[in-house]
Every structure is written in C-alpha cells, then in structure tokens.
Amino acid sequence: MKRFAISTVILLAANTTFSVNITDVRIGAKRDLDGSLKRLAEQRQQVEKEKLPLVRELNVLERNARQKREEFDRRLRLRDNRDAGLIELRKEVEEAEADMGANLGLLRDYVRSWRSGLPNPIKAELAEPLAKALTTPKSTSSAAEDIAAEIRVARLSLKTLQASFGGQILEGETIVPPEGERKSGTFLSLGPLTFFAEAGGASGIVERPDRSDESDEGDLTPALARNIPAARLLSTPEAIASVVQSALTGNTESDIILPLDPTLGKALVMEMGEPTLLEELQKGGIWIYPILLFAGLSVIIAFFKAIQILWVRTPTRAASIDGSFKGPFEQLRIAAKESMGRKAEILEEILYERIIDAQVRLEKALPLIAVTAATAPLLGLLGTVTGMIDVFRQITNFANPESNELARGISEALVTTKFGLITAIPSLIVHALLSRRLQGLVAKMETFASRLVNLAADENGDRPTADTIEEETKST
Template identity: 35%
Template sequence: MKLRRFFCLFLSVACLGGIAQAQDDAASLQEVAQRREAQLADALERLRTLRNDIEAQQIPLAQRLQDLDAQIRERQREVERRQRIRDNQSVELDTLRQRVSDRQRELDYISRTLLPEYFANYDASLSAGERATAGEDVRQYNLFLEKPDTSETDRLQHSLALLRDSWAQLESRLGGKRYAGEALDPEGRVISGRFVQTGPLLYFAADQGELAGLAEETTALNATVTPLSTSQNAHIVEVAQAGRGTLPVDPSLGNALAIEQTRDSLTEHLEKGGIWVYPILLFALAATLVAILKIFQVYRIRHPQPMAIHDIVKALRAGQRDEAMRLARSQPEPAREMLVAAVEHSDESVEMVEEVMYESMLSTQPRLERFLNVIAVTASAAPLLGLLGTVTGIIKTFRLMTVFGAGDPKPLISGISEALITTELGLVLAIPALVLHAMLSRKVAGVMARLEKASVAFLNGLSRKSLNQKAS
C-alpha cells in the first residue's frame, strides 16, 4: 500500500516536471518557427528574384543554344563532307595506283613482248631487196636492246621510232615502190639493178643487160632472179625504169612457178628411174607391139552368117558339091578353112567330119592365141621389175645417208626417185597390159565359140542329110 502511494507520488512529481519542461520547449519552438518563417520568406524572395533572372536570361540562352546546335550540325555536316572527300580521295588514289600498276604492266608487256614479236614478224616479212635498208634498222634496234644500260624510256623511244618506220614501210608496199639493190642471176652472179615491189610481189630488173624477172628469196643473202617470158620481162623493165606499166602477177606467190620448174620432161623423168627403167621399157615396147598386132588380127575377124551355113548344107543335100565348096571358100577366115575341110570330107561319116572340123579349130586357136603370153608375162613381170628398182633405189639411198647423213635431203633425191619411178612405171605398164590381155583373151574365146557354133550347125545339117539318104 505504501509502495503504491510512493509510486503515485513519483508519477505526480514527474508529470509536474514534464509540464514545466513542455512549457519551456513550446516557447523555444515558437522562436524557432519565427526564425524559420523569416528564413523562408527570405528564401522565397531570393527564389522569386532568381526566377525572374532566369526568365530574363532563358530566351537569349535558348537562342544561343539553338545557334550552338546549328553550328554543331553544320560542323558535323562539314566533318561528314570532309570525311567523304577523304574517303573518295583515298579510293581514287587506290584506283589511280591500280591503274598506274595496270598501265605499267601493259607497257611492260607491249615493250618487252608485243613489240619484239611484231618486229620479228616485220623482219621476217621483209623482202630480199628490203633487207639492206629496213632489215638493217631492225638489226640495229636489236643490238640497242642488248645493251645492259638501256633505260626503259630509251627502249620505248627506239621502239616507237622503229614502229613508225615499219608502218611507213608497210604502207609504201600497198601502192608499189621502186628501190635500188642487188640480186643474183640464175648463174649465181651478183647483178645491180632496181627492185619493183607491190604488196608481196617482188620483181627485179638489171641496170645493164636484159636480166629481169621475179625476185625470189633463197638461203643466200641476195634474192635470186627467175626470168619469165620475153614479153613479161620487158614489162618488168619498163616499170622499173619508168615507174609505170603492167606487171605480171602470180596469185600463188611463186608456188605455181616453183611447181612448173619441178616438172620434168618424159626423158628426164625416165632417166631419174635408174638402170631398171630400161628392162621395163623393153617389156612395154614388146607388149605394145604384140597388143597392136593382136588387136589388128583378132578384131578384124568376121564370122559366117547362119544362112551361109544353111546354104552350104543345102547345096550338099542337093548334091551340088562344087557350089557348096564355092560357098565355103567365100566365107571369112578362120571359118573358111574349117568349112572347106568339112565340105571336102562331106562324103564321109559325120564323126569323121566332126573330127576334121575339130582339128581345124585346134589349128586355128594357137594362131589366135600366139604372143598373148608376151602381154601376160609383161603384166606379171613389170611390177616385179618396179619393185626391184624400188629396192635398188632404197639401198642407194641408205648408202648416200651413210656418206652425207640425213640432214641434207638433196643427195638422197636420186635414190628416192629411182625407188619411186620404177614402181610407177611398172604399175603404169602392168595395168594396161593386164587389161589388154584379158580383153584379147576374151575376144579369142569368143571367136572360138563362134567357130564351135558354126561347126555344130554344119554337123546338125549334115546329120539330117545322112538320115535322109538312109531313109531313101
């Protein structure tokens, strides 16, 4: 109870002390509030002033900001433009560098490959008369390129100079030109004169003498003159001297003339065949003579008409032997001999007459076939002789090859000619001989068949006569 009272007393004292303290704190708070209100009013005043200042400066600052933004955008565009220019210039520079590199390679290819190749072809196209002038320029150009200290500029300048000269040289060919020079005559002597060139055709006319003709290139340094006909040479001399006239033209560029020069006469062709040509020619002569004689003999034979045989048999049936003999002797050979013998033995048996007629045919056949074996032997032996000549020519060729080697073909021509010409002649002889033999043999066989037919007709008629006599 006492404790309760004490606790209540304590609470009362504490409450009184708190009330007194609260009163003091309230007075302090009021002062603080008044100060804060004064500060707030001052701050608001400053804020209002600041806002007024800001509002006064906001428009110029916004304008300034816009100006700065515009400047920034302008600078950005300028930067972008300059960047594009720089990029474009970089690309163009790379492109130019690539073009320069490409042009340099093209220039190197032209100066080191195309131009030397062109000049080589140009030098090869020069005629024998032009080699003394234009050919010397090409040689000097090649010597200049071989110098170790030759610069690319000098090389190009000399190439262009020679290129201009070559074009002028080629253009001069189109309209034709004349120039002095030297050539070789057919005997190999050097002759001074004038060349006439039009396109690929080259002519030469000597200053002294009548030498003129086509100028042909050979292994010699100078051209060789091939004379033409007298009238053609006169035209060439006229053009060479006067610069105008008519020139003979060879469209084959000398090939036709070269082929014409290689043609041999028959005698020259046979001489190239060697010794074995002569046996072949002997066989050819013999076969030709025999063929002519046999053709003249066999193809002149005429055969009796069937009515003539009938008339002879009819006369024999009538007992008119003299008339039958007259009719038999009027028939062509070889039937005449057979019919005359048959009429002479007509009184004998039919078997005897048949034997007489067969004997007459046997004597006629050898006469018709006489010497045909010469043609047959010629047809068989001629190719063998040609083959023998071929073997002989090949042996000769090998012998020449052991002496001269295989580099120069001229020493081998005689052996090859002998090897081929004999074979040619053998075949040329054998083929006609074989055909003639077959033709003549067939003709003889036909004659014998007609004789046999005539004999059968005569014997048949004679058999009917014998039968009639027996019947009577």
C-alpha cells in the first residue's frame, strides 16, 4: 500500500511537469514561427527591392542580346551577299580573261598570217619596226601588255597594206640560182608577186615564202621578227626575165605588161625543175645501162622483124604450081614444081621442111624481145631496191635527214623501175603482135602447101582414094 501510494504521488508529479513543458514548447514554437515569418517577410521585401534593378538589368541585357543577334544576322547576310558577289565577280573576271585570251589568240593568228604572206624583201624592211612593236616592258608580262603589242603590230600591218597599194619598190639582196650567189638589186612587190632586177644582171620572179615554215615557229617574237631569210630568185625564162629587167631598170618609156603567175611561182618551179631525159637517165645509176641496152636491142630487132614479117604478102588468088607468088609462098611453089612426080607424102614432107625453114627464119631474134619484156622490169626493180638501200643508209648515217633529200633519193631510186616498165610494156605488145602475125603466116603457108600437094597429086594421078584415107585415119 505504501508503495502504491508512493508510485501514485510520483506519477502525478511527473504529469504536472510534462504539462508545463508542452505549454512552454508551444509558446516557444509560436514565438519562433513569428520571428521566422517576420524574417521571411523582411527577406521578401529585401528580395523585391533587389529584384527590380536586376529585372531592369536583365531586360537591358536581353535587349542588347537581341540587338547583337540582329546585328549578327545582318552581318551574316552581308557576308553571304559579299561572298556571292565575289563569286560572281570572280566568274566575270574569268570570263573576261577568257575573252581576252581568245582575242589575243585571234590577234596573234592575224599577225602570223599577215607576216607569213609578206615577201622577204618587205619582211626585211619591216624587221625593226615590227620588233619594236612587239617589245613589251621586261617588268610586266600581263595579257594586257601582250594585247597592246599585238594591236601595235596590227596597226603596222594596216599601214603596210595601205602603202602596198599600187606596188612597192625596195632595194635589197636575193639569192640567184643556180650558183646561189647573193646579188643586190631592185624589188617590185605587186600584190602577191615580187619581181627582182639587177642592173645589167639577173632578173625574174622572186620565190614566195612558204607559210608552213613560219607557222611551225610559234608566236612571233622580236628575235623572230629580225630573223629574215634571204629572198630567192626563181629560174625564170629569158622572155619573162627581159620584161622584168626592162620594167624595173626603166630602160623603156613604153608601157610594159608584167607577167602574172596565178600559181604564185609554182608553175615556174615545176617547169624549170622538170629534169631532161639525160638528167633522168643519169639518176638511174648503173642499172639503167642494161635496161637501155635491152631497150635498144629490142627496138632494132622489132623494127627489122616488123619489116620482115609485115613484108610477107599472103596470096590473093588460089594456089597453083605454074603461078607466081612472093616470099615463102613462092618458095613453096618452086619446091612443089621441082618435086613433081614424087609421091604426095614425100612432097608434103618437102613442103613442110620449107615451111619450118621459113618459120625459123622469121622467128629469128624474136624471142629476144620477149626476154626484154620479162627482164627489164626485174632490172628496174633491182635498181629501185639498190637506190632504197642507199636512202635507208642515209637515214641511218644522219639522225634527221632533210625531207627533200629523202624525196630526191626515193625519186632517183624509182627511175630504173620507170624505164624498166617503159621498156617492157612496148616490148611485150610488139612481141605479142609479131608472134600473132607470124602464127597466121605459118597457118596460111600450111594451107597453101596442102593445096599444092593436092594439085601435084591430081597431075600425077596420086590423089588418095576414099578407102586409102579411111585406112590412114584408122591407123592414126
């Protein structure tokens, strides 16, 4: 009991103490809450006070950022436009450079064509002005300077063309054939033709320069403009040379008609360059001599054999023992008359021998013509092969032989073939004609002899009967 009472007292005391502590806690918590709310309100006020400048600053920064972005976009567009403009401008520059290059090429082609068409005396006259017009500053090598130089040359060409109206008279030197000596004299350039006359000396038409030689040299340069080959005088006939001499030296007061060569000198070159028969034979070398030997023998034999064979006249009337004929037919008649009274077989053999003798006599030396027809081409081919060997030896010995030298060597090599064919073709034709004529004569002599045998047999009463002919046919 006592213990119970003590426990009760303790519990009641503890409960009173706990109630007091809860109240205190509530009061303290409320007080803390109020303080916190007050501080929160103060912090909010502080934040509101500080937020307003920050918002203003943020707005300013956002506005600045938007302006910067717009400026960036604008400059980006400007850059894109500028790049597009640069690309377009670069394209236009490239097109302009291409057009400039094309124009420069056209000008160079014109200048090259104009200069290549000038005769060598006028080239020599224009050498220094042309070289001066082509000279450009050494410090620059732009296309503009090149075009300017070509334009200067074009202007010079126009002045030259204007000065050429009515012809130009110049002084200079030319190479006179065949020795190739240099002679001074007067040139007359009249259109595409150029005439030359030395006082009391050589005169004629000047060779026109070859355009292909200058077209292979490339672009015209000052050094090339000063490099002028000497003019060459063509081998001109005396009649034309005298007319040119009179026209240029002024030895006559009458009007002179100068010759016009539409081929610009090519006809004269072909005419004067045509070799004579003797010169062509000399080009054939050693093998031309046997060909000429066979040709000469064939001509002589063909001439005499043609007279001999064609002189034989065939009988125009029937065969008879007492008639009169010419040539081998008369010999057959005489042989038949001398053999009268013999058997027909013996007479036939005698006449056949006479026909063989006549045939041998007429065919004598005729095979030599056939031999010539067969041998001459082979000799010509042998000469050609020998000449070609010499040409290839020249190619081997010289690294770059001149084309005209090779052409001349090949031409000389073909001379023997030419004369071999010239010899063989007529020989073949003549041999065929004479052989055909001879065969016809032999056939007619055989027919003539057969008729003589029949006539002799009739007179001798020795004509074979039908039974004899049948037996001979069976035995044959």
